[in-house]
Amino acid sequence: MVIAIGLEGSANKVGVGIIRDGEVLANCRQTYISPPGEGFLPRETAQHHREKIIGLVREALTVSGISPDKIDVVCYTKGPGMGAPLIMVALVARIIAQIWNKPIIGVNHCIGHIEMGRLITKCNDPTVLYVSGGNTQIIAYSQNRYRIFGETIDIAIGNCLDRFARVLKLSNDPSPGYNIEKMAEKGKKFLHLPYTVKGMDVSFSGILSNIEKQAPHLISSKQYTPEDLCYSLQETIFAMLVEITERAMSHCGSQEVLIVGGVGCNVRLQEMMNIMCEERGAKLYATDERFCIDNGAMIAQAGIEMFQSGTTTPWDLVTCTQRYRTDEVEVTWRS
Structure with a gap:
């Protein structure tokens, strides 16, 4: 013991x-x-x-x-x-x-x-999506290493969300990402944003620059609400993550996905990933904020x-x- x-x-x-x-x-x-x-x-x-x-x-x-x-x-x-x-x-x-x-x-x-995700969920050999304020990686275990199959080539997804929260002057309590998630639940109108997947890698800096530039005008002119913009940003960047995760699963022959990291608490990300897993006959594992x-x-x-x-x-x-x-x-x- x-x-x-x-x-x-x-x-x-x-x-x-x-x-x-x-x-x-x-x-x-x-x-x-x-x-x-x-x-x-x-x-x-x-x-x-x-x-x-x-x-x-x-x-x-x-x-x-x-x-x-x-x-x-x-x-x-x-x-x-x-x-x-x-x-x-x-x-x-x-x-x-x-x-x-x-x-x-x-x-x-x-x-x-x-390792905490594996302990809590009891999954066996998953493809891991690691998403946090400082990291975005698709990982799978092979030959005594956790191999990185894809990652962000600039900023992490959590950093992207946090920085957009600053544009909207959202509170950092309990976290900017959580407050964006709550606002996105009320969004109804979708704004098309750059979708940047490069092979197995993703890029978030261009998406952030694009929405940062547009946001003041779109909100002041009442074309889009802040909730609409949060919804649009989440849907776009989460779709990118689902795409590269599915590609890694296919390459590894995996039937399990484990989401870890602070952004992994996001219920909408879990919903989108679960849809993909169900279509493949695979299983999603995730944990709560604890x-x-x-x-x-x-x-x-x-x-x-x-x-x-x-x-x-x-x-x-x-x-x-x-x-x-x-x-x-x-x-x-x-x-």
Whole structure:
């Protein structure tokens, strides 16, 4: 029986989770919310994490009923992510691992999402759609690696949604993507936008520039409402994701799709993906905001998998890597 504590802080969420052999004992989280119309900057985000993380560690220990001496391994997010927040969380992870005299493991953030999704949904060997504020990738496991079959060639889908939310001056509470989703549910009139799929890759920057340029005039002239524009943007970019996911499934002979990452909470994205899966006789797996959005439990779960396969991080390599690709990690825990 292995018990792991995981610390996550690659973006504006800071979380601490504790897992015991696949059982989530604690999953505590705080979000840095910037003012409407603004994004979150590394310095302010790191300061938020510094103020919250020790309290979250204490809360996780209390909620789980686990004392530090019972923990087998300390896990932290090595990357990818924003530099200052990553360093802040890694520093705390290193300190508590040394105080508690525990081994430490640096976890790839993307793989944390995948392993948490596999744990919660019990899927077998899915084609993975990883969609978040900083990442957009189509992934499948092959020969001890999570292989990237397609990805964004510029900005991530979550970044695209967040930046359009700033144009509309939407609140960042609880998240700009969530508020766009709620507005899109009320949209009725569809605006045709650039649809940019290039082989297995996608591009969102041109779509964003196009709708940013048109939005003020369309809204002021009452040709389209803000709800219409949210609806149009979602439908277009989600259709692009469904297309490349289906192509990856066909290539891999897969009958399962797993959606992970913060944008994976979006109900409309899940609906569109499920339609495609049903047409192929495949099955869709997704989770809710507890496990889709960045959290410490996912880092603990990936860390347990690594630890049980004999992997730990040497102390001189307890560092952060802002650009830490999913396919760089040797997956020693799957065959």
